[in-house]
Amino acid sequence: MIKMNNIVKRFDNHTVLSDVTFEVKEKEIFGLLGPSGAGKTTIINILTNQLKSDSGSHEINVIPFETGLMLDEDGLYVRLSCIENLDVFACIYGIPRKKSMEALKSVGLIGAEKKPVSALSRGMRQRLAFARAILHSPKILFLDEPTSGLDPGTAQGIHEIIQNLRKNGATIFLTTHNMEEAVKLCDKVALLHKGRIVEQGAPAEICERHHAFKTVPDLESVFIKMTGMDVQ
Numbered sequence: 001m002i003k004m005n006n007i008v009k010r011f012d013n014h015t016v017l018s019d020v021t022f023e024v025k026e027k028e029i030f031g032l033l034g035p036s037g038a039g040k041t042t043i044i045n046i047l048t049n050q051l052k053s054d055s056g057s058h059e060i061n062v063i064p065f066e067t068g069l070m071l072d073e074d075g076l077y078v079r080l081s082c083i084e085n086l087d088v089f090a091c092i093y094g095i096p097r098k099k100s101m102e103a104l105k106s107v108g109l110i111g112a113e114k115k116p117v118s119a120l121s122r123g124m125r126q127r128l129a130f131a132r133a134i135l136h137s138p139k140i141l142f143l144d145e146p147t148s149g150l151d152p153g154t155a156q157g158i159h160e161i162i163q164n165l166r167k168n169g170a171t172i173f174l175t176t177h178n179m180e181e182a183v184k185l186c187d188k189v190a191l192l193h194k195g196r197i198v199e200q201g202a203p204a205e206i207c208e209r210h211h212a213f214k215t216v217p218d219l220e221s222v223f224i225k226m227t228g229m230d231v232q
Contacts, residue, residue, distance in 0.1 A: 001026045001140060001171040002047065007056035009042055009195075016042050017195045020056070024173055024188070029166055031182040032175045033223065034192035040175035041072065043192075044142050047173070060140060065093070068138030070146060074129035076117045082128050083113040086135055093136040103131040106161055108154060123150050130158060134165065141165060143174040147181060159185060179220045189219075193227040 002024035009017040017039050024030040032040050045051040047058055048069055060067070077085050086100035104113055107127040117125065126149055133141060146162070147155035162185060166172055176182055182189050183203045190200035199206055203219050210222045 001028075001061050002030070002173060003057075003059040004043070004047070005057045007043075007046060007053045007058060009039075009046065009051065009053050015195060017046075017053070020192075020195070020197055022190050022197060022200055024171060026171055027166055027169060028187045029162065029172045029174070029185050031186035031189040032173070032192055033177065033179070033182055033189050034175075035177055038192045039195040040192060041144055044069075044071070044144055044173070044175065048142060062139045065136075066139040068133040068136065068141040070129050070133040070142065071144045072148075074125055076125060076128060076132075078118040079116060081114045081116050082109055082120070085117060085128060086132060089132055089135055095136055099135055103135045104128075106134070107131045108157060123154060126150055127154065127158075130161075134161065137165075137168070137170075139170060141170055141172045143172065145175055145177075147176075147178070155181075179223075183219055191223050191226065193223075198226045 005021050007017055007020040008015070020043065032043060034040050042051065046053050047060060048067065077088070080088070082104060083100055086103055087097050090097050090100050101113065104110055107130055109124065109127055109131065112120070112124060117128065120128065130146060133143065143162075147158050150158065159181070162172055174185070186203060188201060189203055189206070190197045192198070199222070201209070206222055207219055210225065
């Protein structure tokens with residue numbers, strides 16, 4: 001469903017991505033792991049055609065309408081309410097407005113539907129941006145740090161929605177620096193360090209290759225061993 005082949009991206013004289021290659025299969029949850037500044041968001045921006053690479057190729061096997069996107073910059077309309085934000089996109093997608101309320105309910109924002117975005121907490125804005133991304137039941141969902149800043153209970157709810165979307169046929173590409181999230185959710189992960197993928201595969205397989213136990217701390221220890229730095 002998603003492919004990158006030998007992608008290189010530079011900003012001025014700084015190489016942000018170097019020879020990035022990976023493939024995401026249909027109905028797979030793929031996690032891109034790395035610390036801030038590793039190049040995770042740049043990869044999403046190239047895949048969604050918001051940036052052009054300097055060399056290499058990429059491919060997504062759906063039309064743009066069939067993708068959902070949640071970035072760190074949420075792009076919400078701050079003067080509009082939660083429900084109004086979603087209704088705007090329901091109109092664009094040509095889907096019933098009742099889907100807006102269903103999306104708000106799925107992320108735990110019922111009761112806040114008439115509250116303006118300007119009055120929301122960071123966590124509530126995060127949940128609203130997630131609701132917008134899944135509003136039209138996309139075939140491919142790009143999530144950039146989807147649970148960053150959320151409390152454990154809300155993050156668990158987001159995890160359940162992601163898993164249900166996959167069960168219903170969606171392919172999900174997410175970035176994270178949360179090893180527990182990656183082990184729990186992802187069929188396959190890629191470890192990104194200074195714009196290079198240093199390892200990829202199923203979390204358990206990566207641990208096995210590096211003689212580590214199949215647990216969260218040991219996946220993190222693999223990353224530290226290969227890069228010399230903590231993923232956080």
